[in-house]
Amino acid sequence: QVQLVESGGGLVQPGGSLRLSCAASGSIFSRAIMGWYRQAPGKQRELVATITSGRTTNYANSVKGRFTISRDNAKNAVYLQMNSLKPEDTAVYYCNYNPGSYWGKGTLVTVSS
Numbered sequence: 001q002v003q004l005v006e007s008g009g010g011l012v013q014p015g016g017s018l019r020l021s022c023a024a025s026g027s028i029f030s031r032a033i034m035g036w037y038r039q040a041p042g043k044q045r046e047l048v049a050t051i052t053s054g055r056t057t058n059y060a061n062s063v064k065g066r067f068t069i070s071r072d073n074a075k076n077a078v079y080l081q082m083n084s085l086k087p088e089d090t091a092v093y094y095c096n097y098n099p100g101s102y103w104g105k106g107t108l109v110t111v112s113s
Contacts, residue, residue, distance in 0.1 A: 002027040002102040004095045009107030012085055016111070020080040022095030022104060027076070033098045034071055034078040038091035038109075045094070049080065063089075085111045 008020040020036065035050040049069040050058045057069055068081040078095065092106040 002097050002100060004097055004102055004104035006093065006095050006104045006107040009093060009109045011110045011112065013113050014085060014087060014111055016085050017081070017083045018085065018109060020082065020093055020107060020109075022078045022080075024076045024078070024095075024097060027097060027102075029076040029097075030073040034069075035096040035098070036069060036078075036080045037094045037096055038089075039094070039106075040088075040091040043091075048093070051078065082109070085109075087111045 003025045005023045006020060008018060010018060012018050031053050033050060033052050036048040037045050038048050039045040047060050048063055049067055051069045051071050059067060066082065066084045069078065071078045082089065090109060090111050092108050094106045095104040
């Protein structure tokens with residue numbers, strides 16, 4: 001059983017930055033593929049970024065160059081640094097753990113002036 005807890009969401013102005021964190025417990029974290037996904041109102045959940053155990057990263061085209069995913073295996077944590085935020089980045093952001101496709105409850109990011 002894997003538990004994931006996201007934090008760091010909030011209200012930010014366009015052009016601003018936020019750093020999301022996801023703490024994992026009950027898992028062999030260092031071997032997992034971790035990911036961030038997001039779901040905007042009225043839309044399907046979509047991939048934002050993933051990072052493998054070897055720290056290979058993958059990003060959605062919409063966030064490339066603005067977001068950075070990283071992990072700290074000693075802390076069982078994965079992070080998402082979000083810069084140059086846009087109103088269209090507004091969504092609930094979810095942490096994902098694989099294998100097993102476990103999900104956190106999400107953290108809301110609102111980008112608005």
